[in-house]
Amino acid sequence: MTDKRAETAQLAKVWDNPRGWRALSDVNNSIVGLWYFAAAFAFMLFGGALALIIRMQLFVPDSTLVTSEFYSQAFTLHGTVMMFLFAVPIFEAVAILILPGMLGARDLPFPRLSAFGFWCYLIGGVFVCGSIFFNAAPDAGWFMYPPLSTEQSGIGADIWLLGLSFIEVASIAAAVELIVGVLKCRAPGMHINLTPLYGWYVLVVGGMILFAFPPLIAGDILFELERLLDWPFFDVTRGGDPILWQHLFWIFGHPEVYIIFLPAIALLAMIVPTFAQREITGYSWIVLSALGTGFLSFGLWVHHMFTTGLPSVSLGFFSAASEAVAIPTGIQIFAFIATVMLGSVVRSVPMLFCLGALAVFIIGGLTGVMVAVAPFDFQVHDTYFIVAHLHYTLIGGMLFPVMAGICYYYPLIMGKNLSRAYGIWSFWLMLVGFNMAFLPMHLTGMLGMPRRVFTYGADRGWTELNMISTVGAFIFAAGFLLLVWDCVRPKGHQPQVPRNMWNAGTLEWAASFGNTWGMRSIPEVNSRYPLWDDKDFLRKIDEGEGLLADAKEGRRETLVTSVLDAQPIQVLRVGTPSWLPMIAAAGLGGVFIFMTFKWWLLMGLGAVVFLGAVLRWLWTGTAEIPEKKTKDIGGGKRLPLYVSGYKSTGWWAMFITMTGDLTAFLALLFGYFFFWTIHPDFPPPGMFGPGWFWPAIAGVLILLAWALTLGARLVNSGGQPVLARLLLVLGALAALGGGLALMAGPWTTGLDPTAHAYPAIVWALVIWILAHLATGMLMQGYGFARLLYGKTTPTHDADLWNITLFWHFAAFSGVLTAVVIGGFPYLT
Amino acid sequence: MSKEDPVTAEVRRETGSGTDLWSVIISPSIWALHFLVCYVSAAIYCQKLGRDAPLSDIRLLVIAATILALAGILWSSIRLWRVHDRSLTDDDFEYEHNTPEERHRFLSHVALMLCVLSAVAVIYVTIPMLYLESCR
Numbered sequence: 001m002t003d004k005r006a007e008t009a010q011l012a013k014v015w016d017n018p019r020g021w022r023a024l025s026d027v028n029n030s031i032v033g034l035w036y037f038a039a040a041f042a043f044m045l046f047g048g049a050l051a052l053i054i055r056m057q058l059f060v061p062d063s064t065l066v067t068s069e070f071y072s073q074a075f076t077l078h079g080t081v082m083m084f085l086f087a088v089p090i091f092e093a094v095a096i097l098i099l100p101g102m103l104g105a106r107d108l109p110f111p112r113l114s115a116f117g118f119w120c121y122l123i124g125g126v127f128v129c130g131s132i133f134f135n136a137a138p139d140a141g142w143f144m145y146p147p148l149s150t151e152q153s154g155i156g157a158d159i160w161l162l163g164l165s166f167i168e169v170a171s172i173a174a175a176v177e178l179i180v181g182v183l184k185c186r187a188p189g190m191h192i193n194l195t196p197l198y199g200w201y202v203l204v205v206g207g208m209i210l211f212a213f214p215p216l217i218a219g220d221i222l223f224e225l226e227r228l229l230d231w232p233f234f235d236v237t238r239g240g241d242p243i244l245w246q247h248l249f250w251i252f253g254h255p256e257v258y259i260i261f262l263p264a265i266a267l268l269a270m271i272v273p274t275f276a277q278r279e280i281t282g283y284s285w286i287v288l289s290a291l292g293t294g295f296l297s298f299g300l301w302v303h304h305m306f307t308t309g310l311p312s313v314s315l316g317f318f319s320a321a322s323e324a325v326a327i328p329t330g331i332q333i334f335a336f337i338a339t340v341m342l343g344s345v346v347r348s349v350p351m352l353f354c355l356g357a358l359a360v361f362i363i364g365g366l367t368g369v370m371v372a373v374a375p376f377d378f379q380v381h382d383t384y385f386i387v388a389h390l391h392y393t394l395i396g397g398m399l400f401p402v403m404a405g406i407c408y409y410y411p412l413i414m415g416k417n418l419s420r421a422y423g424i425w426s427f428w429l430m431l432v433g434f435n436m437a438f439l440p441m442h443l444t445g446m447l448g449m450p451r452r453v454f455t456y457g458a459d460r461g462w463t464e465l466n467m468i469s470t471v472g473a474f475i476f477a478a479g480f481l482l483l484v485w486d487c488v489r490p491k492g493h494q495p496q497v498p499r500n501m502w503n504a505g506t507l508e509w510a511a512s513f514g515n516t517w518g519m520r521s522i523p524e525v526n527s528r529y530p531l532w533d534d535k536d537f538l539r540k541i542d543e544g545e546g547l548l549a550d551a552k553e554g555r556r557e558t559l560v561t562s563v564l565d566a567q568p569i570q571v572l573r574v575g576t577p578s579w580l581p582m583i584a585a586a587g588l589g590g591v592f593i594f595m596t597f598k599w600w601l602l603m604g605l606g607a608v609v610f611l612g613a614v615l616r617w618l619w620t621g622t623a624e625i626p627e628k629k630t631k632d633i634g635g636g637k638r639l640p641l642y643v644s645g646y647k648s649t650g651w652w653a654m655f656i657t658m659t660g661d662l663t664a665f666l667a668l669l670f671g672y673f674f675f676w677t678i679h680p681d682f683p684p685p686g687m688f689g690p691g692w693f694w695p696a697i698a699g700v701l702i703l704l705a706w707a708l709t710l711g712a713r714l715v716n717s718g719g720q721p722v723l724a725r726l727l728l729v730l731g732a733l734a735a736l737g738g739g740l741a742l743m744a745g746p747w748t749t750g751l752d753p754t755a756h757a758y759p760a761i762v763w764a765l766v767i768w769i770l771a772h773l774a775t776g777m778l779m780q781g782y783g784f785a786r787l788l789y790g791k792t793t794p795t796h797d798a799d800l801w802n803i804t805l806f807w808h809f810a811a812f813s814g815v816l817t818a819v820v821i822g823g824f825p826y827l828t
Numbered sequence: 829m830s831k832e833d834p835v836t837a838e839v840r841r842e843t844g845s846g847t848d849l850w851s852v853i854i855s856p857s858i859w860a861l862h863f864l865v866c867y868v869s870a871a872i873y874c875q876k877l878g879r880d881a882p883l884s885d886i887r888l889l890v891i892a893a894t895i896l897a898l899a900g901i902l903w904s905s906i907r908l909w910r911v912h913d914r915s916l917t918d919d920d921f922e923y924e925h926n927t928p929e930e931r932h933r934f935l936s937h938v939a940l941m942l943c944v945l946s947a948v949a950v951i952y953v954t955i956p957m958l959y960l961e962s963c964r
Contacts, residue, residue: 192849193923193934284923288938292945295856299863299953311874311963313883316956317867324949526926564848564935565928677875 007550014551015517025577027111033097040090047081055473061458071454072139079142085125091263092174101508104187106518106558109649112575117173119585128163146234146242162592179206190525190566201266204294212255214664219248231760239757250301258297264401274504275351276343282335292328306377315374322372349423353404364392385445411497415513422486429479436472440465505529521546547633584613623798644798654802658809665813690745695822701738706811713800732780739773772810779803852939855946862897874963894954905943911936
């Protein structure tokens, strides 16, 4: 027994949180998740306060409470904060907090990346929100339509663009972390058909982020190039088109609704079975509907653009897809209702919120089916009907489930219980207040009140409805604040809750409160609800009979398993507390923030800090060669400590990141072809660049750089690291030449990016590729240095695998760009 | 090569090849491609020929794309049906056992139902093209 006690003490020491001011350097998922959560809620309260100001202004007609300028800033910031700083990050927060426990992992595979994402989010969020105190907040609506936003907005539009681009980095970081987590870090035996539904939803949503966020990043780049350098992508007088922004924004914006909705509904999939005290009904149906929704949600974006004058057949396609998405969405709802009906429901606060969520969301879903019909949408577009619809979907589909999740998981995270009476009061206040605020808006909209007007005349007949809405909004806010108070009020005198107080069946409840290592030992999982099915389960975990019960080497370790059948394949050493993620985030934040004010010198400084921190982080913290080849994890199993290539988590992270990167590139390329479709002559008369010669040279050199990098990996694994170094140097030279040649095309033919949208988009593509070539060269240099210092060897070559993978993508984008800008003008 | 015992051989026969995560997303990917082909071709067609252009030419293309997409989904369904249809463990729709075979049947079931959903969505998307007359 002493052995076991020593093991426990060692685990506690290895996973101990840093204390004092060093606590801020923590990276453990249980702490970073909590920070994330607290920040998201702080932003939510801020956005809510703005909403109350909006409602107060609309309480009476011809109100003069706030000015029109302030009102514009308030509603823009309200939408922006709720969507970008609350709805999406709360998903990341909850997932970082509970996913590892659910999967039986000690931590997520890249804890430092989570911390980096959190700091990016916090800095960007404070920057965007803070602007309203300087009367400089964005004021063109949360979707920033040009030309209003490009021609008239002050610095607010830049703050919106750069602040949010920065936060998108955090989302993509979270996507990488969570996808790899679900696929590779499940407990042994947790086959893909036994994975908790929450894991499935996170996987789907992670995939969606990779295809939804990058088009917005591409759009942001074009937008900022127009604002900063006057490149006319959205300026009709110089061949641009504001509709391009609408496309890029909504290719992001519609899937985003589902990115918000799915992980919240996933909480329902965890909570409902617990309180119905039976397994979920139709597990496989829920999985398929999550996947189906994920796909179909990408075919809906034009339904936000029904009134832009697109051909009716285009509207028809999107209208049809918008109706089709109701099918998988409905399947999940029916599965939840069936679970409730087949089980014997335990009355509880989380369950109240779940049922409220279903009721409210169904109403929002039904009005969604209404507005998906184009002729109906023509009538209510940009009215309060839409405001009502979107709040029903978001509050029913996201806020209520998150509230249920808070009440459900609070005892697990904090060790104390929330008050039942407060919870019930809070629920009814929120439900009644919400419906009082938003149900009348359907009518207000039908009566013709447009959204975003700062006041209205008494003769319009909207007064009473608006008054009811305002009163409802305050009741709703009271209910919300009651729950917040219940969460933060001191509970020192309360006893600690018993373990697994709701008698849940899933793995996260096996954790005992008060440690950061998750479970004492990692169990073998044989069913979807191991805590229900195996009465001996907890004892086996606690007595260290599972795997990886010790941390003899003093390192933080978790198990990596195979994707489908969760066979253990590696012991992964995960990151320990470090200041580097925070410093890197501060550097990157500097780049984005100083760019807003055009303080170039400081911006350069930020870039240097960022690069320095990232390089140091990589150099000291990743792909470390372990002191021994394998480790005994118990149960007679020995697993390798180092793997490279597609077996490693790092390779998958690179693959996922680059998939997102490729999506952004394709969105830029979409811009190029979009301009082709709208111009009768393309390239426009009088513009001859970039010719075929320089792009052809560039394409060849980029291919060469790729081949040399791949060659370096191959000869290194063949036992010739010195030759590999030489190939990397040559590869970097080829990349440099390729970049220069690519630039020479538009340069020598005198394409002026401010003259017309055509040269502007050509230059935008060129700049994108140049940035990738420069990153690729940096990586080649990094690989060279790793080889030189013996940190990469013929048998330990994870770095080279990842660099090569980057180059696969970079070369593909580079060559495609060369072919398109060099070749396409000759086809038209 | 050493001889496998019959049970291992049977499990391998059942699970060795067939449904993985990629084949689960085949049918929705076909839907996505079909959707893009329909939307992009119609958008370019209408942009280049003007709003008065009749849709008759592009309609043939969309119908051809629809037939192709449905054929692809059908092919995927038949493949999946074979895996989905037989079981060593039990024949229910729960797929809750911790064997590779159950995992396999589970993924096949999910994929098969996604085929149905994708086919429905493909047909939905085609409908507007069947009754609209011009690019207006």
